[in-house]
Amino acid sequence: MTAPRWLTQHLLDTGATDAHGITRHARPRHCKRCSAPVIAGLDADAAAGTAIADLTPLSAQTELAALLSARRTYTLWVDKTGILLEHRNQFDTANGIPKDKHIIPEHRCHRILGEHLTVTPPRPPVENEEPPF
């Protein structure tokens, strides 16, 4: 029995499978809606969900912003076999950002996380005019 064509295409689009079959490894690709570069794959070894994440590393502050806006965050693992994404649960996030890992947010179209974290607007450039004397 073969999978229906739409299911095969969905699994390819979400990064859950490739030409070699179902894989745990994430694959870089572009979002189908906004064309932003993302990485997609399964987010756990068992009972996994599909993870589609932005390629913007988070700090502790930006991870908190992501969680407050109901976005999942993922630990990005890179090893010899490929790239893995792992969902960060409440126990992972309570311990902050590990120094040897990259944390990336769930992708939301046209919502790059860093843009909304500026507390004060950027200052206009100072113009150096000639003094009036």
Ligand SMILES: [Zn+2]
């Ligand atoms: Zn998108």
